[in-house]
Amino acid sequence: MTKNLNVPLKKEEYAELRAGDYVYLTGTIYTARDAAHKRMQECLDKGEALPFNIENQIIYYMGPSPARDGKVIGSAGPTTAGRMDRYTPKLLDLGLKGMIGKGKRTREVYDAIIRNKAVYFAAVGGAGALLSKSIVKSKVVAYDDLGTEAIRKLEVENFPVIVVADAEGNSLY
Amino acid sequence: MREVNVSLISDAVAEMCIEVNHVLSEDMSRAMKRACEKETSELGKKILGQLDENLKIAKEEMIPICQDTGMAVIFMEIGQDVHFCGGRLEDAINEGVRKGYTEGFLRKSVVDDPVIRNNTKDNTPAVIHYSIVDGENVKITISPKGFGSENMSKLYMLKPADGIEGIKNAILSAVKDAGPNACPPMVLGVGIGGTFEKCALMAKHALTRENGVHSDIPYVKELEEEMLEKINELGIGPAGLGGSVTALGVNIETYPTHIAGMPVAVNICCHVNRHISRTI
Ligand code: SF4
Numbered sequence: 001m002t003k004n005l006n007v008p009l010k011k012e013e014y015a016e017l018r019a020g021d022y023v024y025l026t027g028t029i030y031t032a033r034d035a036a037h038k039r040m041q042e043c044l045d046k047g048e049a050l051p052f053n054i055e056n057q058i059i060y061y062m063g064p065s066p067a068r069d070g071k072v073i074g075s076a077g078p079t080t081a082g083r084m085d086r087y088t089p090k091l092l093d094l095g096l097k098g099m100i101g102k103g104k105r106t107r108e109v110y111d112a113i114i115r116n117k118a119v120y121f122a123a124v125g126g127a128g129a130l131l132s133k134s135i136v137k138s139k140v141v142a143y144d145d146l147g148t149e150a151i152r153k154l155e156v157e158n159f160p161v162i163v164v165a166d167a168e169g170n171s172l173y
Numbered sequence: 174m175r176e177v178n179v180s181l182i183s184d185a186v187a188e189m190c191i192e193v194n195h196v197l198s199e200d201m202s203r204a205m206k207r208a209c210e211k212e213t214s215e216l217g218k219k220i221l222g223q224l225d226e227n228l229k230i231a232k233e234e235m236i237p238i239c240q241d242t243g244m245a246v247i248f249m250e251i252g253q254d255v256h257f258c259g260g261r262l263e264d265a266i267n268e269g270v271r272k273g274y275t276e277g278f279l280r281k282s283v284v285d286d287p288v289i290r291n292n293t294k295d296n297t298p299a300v301i302h303y304s305i306v307d308g309e310n311v312k313i314t315i316s317p318k319g320f321g322s323e324n325m326s327k328l329y330m331l332k333p334a335d336g337i338e339g340i341k342n343a344i345l346s347a348v349k350d351a352g353p354n355a356c357p358p359m360v361l362g363v364g365i366g367g368t369f370e371k372c373a374l375m376a377k378h379a380l381t382r383e384n385g386v387h388s389d390i391p392y393v394k395e396l397e398e399e400m401l402e403k404i405n406e407l408g409i410g411p412a413g414l415g416g417s418v419t420a421l422g423v424n425i426e427t428y429p430t431h432i433a434g435m436p437v438a439v440n441i442c443c444h445v446n447r448h449i450s451r452t453i
Binding site: 022035062063064065066067068071074075076077079080082102103104122124125126127128129130132133146147148149160162164172173 | 228231236279292
């Protein structure tokens with residue numbers, strides 16, 4: 001089923017998505033990949049607050065190429081989600097509701113998705129130029145020193161993704 | 174003897190890094206078009222359509238094809254009658270990478286140490302492989318390698334008794350494990366024989382071969398064709414979401430090996446199989 005959704009969704013709306021749904025997202029999402037996840041975990045270990053409120057939000061596993069002058073962002077496609085698996089269940093338990101990436105996850109992540117009624121979307125890997133056209137704003141909100149791996153707040157318009165794992169335990173892979 | 178100033182190498186490397194990350198070579202674009210025609214799943218077709226559109230946008234608007242503009246892998250074939258002047262060759266190559274990745278708005282994806290992990294901020298150093306050949310030319314081949322697919326690559330130290338069936342199983346199991354992580358449709362570079370490192374290097378080099386060109390060795394050509402068919406029967410499909418096109422090519426290189434061994438390396442590359450060559 002094809003759907004147009006405004007993100008972040010309402011809490012209960014994440015649970016209604018089903019594996020196989022083709023979805024266009026409009027609204028706000030955040031980026032974080034390997035190094036940012038490591039730092040967020042260190043924050044939590046020290047009992048500090050995360051650099052943004054993840055509750056009800058969606059994280060896009062992505063590190064863009066630099067923007068040319070006058071452009072919002074460079075190439076901006078998904079990276080392999082599995083490398084974040086060690087950190088993900090904890091973030092889901094803390095209120096994160098969605099992830100956009102590519103590739104398989106561990107059993108622990110799928111269980112955490114079910115437990116928290118969350119969702120895992122895939123964006124098409126290797127389509128970074130095309131996907132960048134759906135990003136209308138980008139702002140670094142944390143870890144600027146990490147360069148491409150900094151946490152960015154993105155405004156997206158009709159950003160195309162496919163639900164690959166849903167709250168009922170269905171998975172497309 | 175021919176003198177070649179290393180600044181020529183720097184300039185060429187910089188230009189090639191930029192071009193290869195924005196414009197997919199013709200052989201690969203053709204392979205992508207053929208894939209669109211062959212794919213039977215509706216979702217698969219839609220994804221391949223997006224990838225085709227992505228290539229167009231990348232070229233026209235100078236946005237990298239993929240945000241992972243890779244670690245620069247560079248093959249240098251140096252004629253033995255060449256004398257380099259004007260500085261150290263290796264420094265010149267890295268200077269070219271630095272310039273290309275910085276001025277070309279390419280992503281800096283290299284860390285200075287595998288454990289300490291500070292970004293070098295200019296995508297250097299490159300991984301450089303030198304070979305000495307006849308003549309007085311220098312051939313540079315650049316193939317930036319993304320790590321989504323690199324991470325799914327494998328090396329198997331098979332036994333001679335495993336035979337060709339063992340090789341086939343090794344290739345298929347690497348592809349099955351890679352699945353959606355390697356951004357299918359993929360291209361496979363396979364090395365068979367040699368030693369541990371020779372085998373891996375052949376697999377990497379095989380990825381730079383023009384798509385659609387086969388090995389000159391009859392049984393290897395047959396193996397390439399058979400493996401492509403078998404891989405596509407796995408049904409992994411574009412983006413790993415199911416379909417009839419899982420791979421665009423299987424390129425195999427072989428080398429003599431030891432009586433006791435049969436190494437097989439499978440270097441997996443995504444559909445963004447970037448390669449560019451220039452002779453100076
Ligand atoms: S595997 Fe290839 S297409 Fe996929 S993200 Fe990496 S470089 Fe890009």
